[in-house]
Structures are given as C-alpha cells and as structure tokens.
Amino acid sequence: MITPFRIDIPQADLDDLADRLARTRWPNEVAGAGWDYGFPLARLQELADHWRTGHDWREHEARLNRLPHFSTEIDGQNIHFIHVRSADPDALALVLTHGWPGSFLEFLDVIEPLSRDFHLVIPSIPGFGFSGPTHERGWDIVRVARAWAELMRRLGYRRYGAQGGDFGAGISTSLGAVAPGQVAGVHVNYLPTRPVAGVALSEADEARLDKVRQLIANRPAYQVLQATTPQTIGYALTDSPVGQLAWIAERFAAWTDPRSPISDDRMLTDVSLYWLTATAASSARLTRETPRGAAACPVPVGVAVLPHDITQSVRPLAERLYDIRHWSEFERGGHFAAMEVPELLAEDVRTFFLTTPGVHSRLPR
Structure with missing residues (x-):
C-alpha cells in the first residue's frame, strides 16, 4: 500500500534541538589550527549559532510539503519517496537516488527542469531521513536496489532510468543489474575507478589514479x-546536534567546489533531517553493509565527471566494467552535483536519456 506522507516535526523536537545547541560544551582548539586537526572551532560555532537562531525549519518544512510525498513498506522497511509526474503521460520515469551525507533534498533544484521530460521518483534510502532507521542486517546497496525495483513496479512503471551520485550511483548501477529488463539506462555523477595493471593511460588519467591511490592508502x-563501528559513532551523533553538524559539514566543506557553494541554510536543512529523524547510526550502517568494489551493470551507462569530486573517473578503466554510452567532463562542480550545478546535471541527464541510442524507450507505463 502506498500512502500520502506529510512532514510534520513535533515542536517539542525543535525546542529540544534549540536547547541542546544553546548548551553545547565546546572543546578548546590550539592556536592557528585551521583545518589541520579537523573542523575549525570558529566556523562550527558560527554554523551552530545560525542553526539555533537563524535557520527556520518550519519555513523549509512548508516548502518541502508542497511536493508530493508518499511512503510504503517494502521488504519490512518503510520507504519514503517523492513522486512528481511529468505533464507528458508517455514520459520515461527516472528514479533519483541520493548518497551520504546527502538526502532526497539533493534533488530539489533538478525537479522542475527534469519533470518537463520525465516522471520522477526520489526515494530516501532505508536508514536515511523519513524512511527511518533500518532494524536488521543486510541493507546494502543491492538490497536497496531490489527495493527500488519493487517500488517502481508498484508505481506501474514498466521501463525507467536511474540516476545517482555517491551511494546513489552504486544503488543505480545495482538496479541496472537486478532489473535489466526494466532499466533503460543508468546515469551517474560519481564512478570510482581503481588502478588496473597493464592498462595504458594518458598522463591526465594517471594523475587521477594517483589521487585514488592516495585515498586508498589514507x-x-x-x-x-x-x-567498522557505525553504532559507536552513532551514539555521539544522535546525542549531540553539534557533533552531527560537524560530521556532515566537514564533508560539505571538503567535497564542494568553491565555485559552486551550497548555502548554509541548505546544508543545515540536510543536517536537520539527519538529526530530527535520528538516523545518524542507521545511515552510517550502509557503509558497513556495502562491500567495496564495483558490481556488474549490464545496461547502458552515462557518466558525468566533476572536477572537485572526491575522485574523477578514468574512462578506459570504467569501460572495462560498464557499457559506457555517454561521458561528460564538467568544468565546475563537486560531489553534490544536483545541489551545486543543477542546471548542468539536469541537462546531462536529459541528453543521456533522450538522445543516446539504445537508452530511451517511450513505452507506456
């Protein structure tokens, strides 16, 4: 059964958040530390103060409630999702999947441009946000992909595409593997490629692999x-809003292109979602549950490479694993492509699904 869902955070939870922020016990910081030891104290205090006194959750909640939210239970797990139908009844459907430490909020700025040509299904990964925490082992990206296949079946979509970054990329390629007869193609804006011996690469590609080698070593x-211990870190993040803020804000600072900044309010809405749903530990478990390494994906794949992402894909290596039909190198943007460069990402997604031979199929739902 699919039921409408409305965001309505109890006022007591918002009051508790403000009270906890006001009573934060701050650590000291060595003089001139900058980023050498982690997130700088002054910047975190600035963000925490704005979260407590300037960020209006009710304003963001009202804006989010203008979208059509739903929930359903699949494989014993609650699934929250947004479902926006295109004006074109024959449009291809796309399932858009976020990553960590993002959420369905990542896609807010691409809904309008993409819904001109596509029906959009934007779920919250089990363990994240309004899908709520998971309660058993085994919720890895493949199990999430199977849940997405069932969700799209329930919605009546016989043919659809998938798009995502971070964990959303792995879930999307896994969806292509578990439902190849339904998935027309997969578009990703994050596709790690590991070094492979014996493959001739350009100097630029070798430089990209050096970055990967550094990440593997460190x-x-x-x-x-x-x-390794998502439950242990979950205690701290679930009990301290400033701890949750630092944990997420550090990733936004490190992974976002300075030329395409994400506003503090947008980031704080994302942090608030983790805090208010108490999903710090359950979202972290996805890292523990998911095996490392690429899985096979038999459907056509499109790749968008962003210059300020954690790593940049190497095409000759990607082509050893995937049927690459489309490859774009963006001039700006980082890990949170849908938030940083929504206009570029939307156009690349449109190009891949609407013009790439063998990908777009305008089949009835």
Whole structure:
C-alpha cells in the first residue's frame, strides 16, 4: 500500500534541538589550527549559532510539503519517496537516488527542469531521513536496489532510468543489474575507478589514479568509523546536534567546489533531517553493509565527471566494467552535483536519456 506522507516535526523536537545547541560544551582548539586537526572551532560555532537562531525549519518544512510525498513498506522497511509526474503521460520515469551525507533534498533544484521530460521518483534510502532507521542486517546497496525495483513496479512503471551520485550511483548501477529488463539506462555523477595493471593511460588519467591511490592508502577517518563501528559513532551523533553538524559539514566543506557553494541554510536543512529523524547510526550502517568494489551493470551507462569530486573517473578503466554510452567532463562542480550545478546535471541527464541510442524507450507505463 502506498500512502500520502506529510512532514510534520513535533515542536517539542525543535525546542529540544534549540536547547541542546544553546548548551553545547565546546572543546578548546590550539592556536592557528585551521583545518589541520579537523573542523575549525570558529566556523562550527558560527554554523551552530545560525542553526539555533537563524535557520527556520518550519519555513523549509512548508516548502518541502508542497511536493508530493508518499511512503510504503517494502521488504519490512518503510520507504519514503517523492513522486512528481511529468505533464507528458508517455514520459520515461527516472528514479533519483541520493548518497551520504546527502538526502532526497539533493534533488530539489533538478525537479522542475527534469519533470518537463520525465516522471520522477526520489526515494530516501532505508536508514536515511523519513524512511527511518533500518532494524536488521543486510541493507546494502543491492538490497536497496531490489527495493527500488519493487517500488517502481508498484508505481506501474514498466521501463525507467536511474540516476545517482555517491551511494546513489552504486544503488543505480545495482538496479541496472537486478532489473535489466526494466532499466533503460543508468546515469551517474560519481564512478570510482581503481588502478588496473597493464592498462595504458594518458598522463591526465594517471594523475587521477594517483589521487585514488592516495585515498586508498589514507582512508578517511569518517569512512573507517562508519565502515567498522557505525553504532559507536552513532551514539555521539544522535546525542549531540553539534557533533552531527560537524560530521556532515566537514564533508560539505571538503567535497564542494568553491565555485559552486551550497548555502548554509541548505546544508543545515540536510543536517536537520539527519538529526530530527535520528538516523545518524542507521545511515552510517550502509557503509558497513556495502562491500567495496564495483558490481556488474549490464545496461547502458552515462557518466558525468566533476572536477572537485572526491575522485574523477578514468574512462578506459570504467569501460572495462560498464557499457559506457555517454561521458561528460564538467568544468565546475563537486560531489553534490544536483545541489551545486543543477542546471548542468539536469541537462546531462536529459541528453543521456533522450538522445543516446539504445537508452530511451517511450513505452507506456
């Protein structure tokens, strides 16, 4: 059963958040630390103060409620999603999947341009946001992909495309693997490629691989903790709003192109979503549950490479794993493409699904 969903955070939860922010116990910081030891104290205090006194959740909640939200239960798990139908009844459907530490909020600025040509289904990954926490082992990206296939079946879509970045990219390619007869193509804006011996590469591609090698050798601390002890870090993030803020804001600062900044209010709405749904630990579990390494995807794939992303894909290596039909190199943008450069991403998605031979099929729902 699919039921309408409305966002309505209890006022007591908002009052509790403001009270906790006001009573934050701050650590000290060594003089001139900058970013050498982690998120700078002054900047975090600035964000926390704005969260408490300047960020109006009710304003953002009202704006979000103008969109058509729904929920359903699949595989024992609540699934929240937005469903926006195109004016064209024969339009191809797209399922858009966010990553961590993002949410369905990532896609707000691409809904209008993409819904001109596509029906849009924008779910919250189990364990994230309004889908709520998961309650059992095994919710990896493949299981999420199977849930998406069932969601699209329930909505009546016989043929559809998939798009995503971060975990959303892995879920999208996994969806192509679990439902190849239904998925017309997969577009991703994040596709890590690991070094492979014996493949001749250009100097530019070797430079990209050097960045990958550095990441492999120096795995980021947040990733290690989420991949090994998500429950432990979950206690701190679920009990301290400033802890949750620092955990997410550090990723936004590191992964966003300075030329395409995301506003503090947009980021704080995302942080608020994690806090108000108490999904810090369950969202972190996706890192623990999901195996490392690329999975096969038998359907056509389109790739958008952003210059300020965590890594940049190497096409000759990607083509060893995927049927690459479309490749774009953006001149600006970072990890949160739909938030940073929505106009560029929307146009690239449109180009891939509407003009790439063998991808777009205008079949009835």
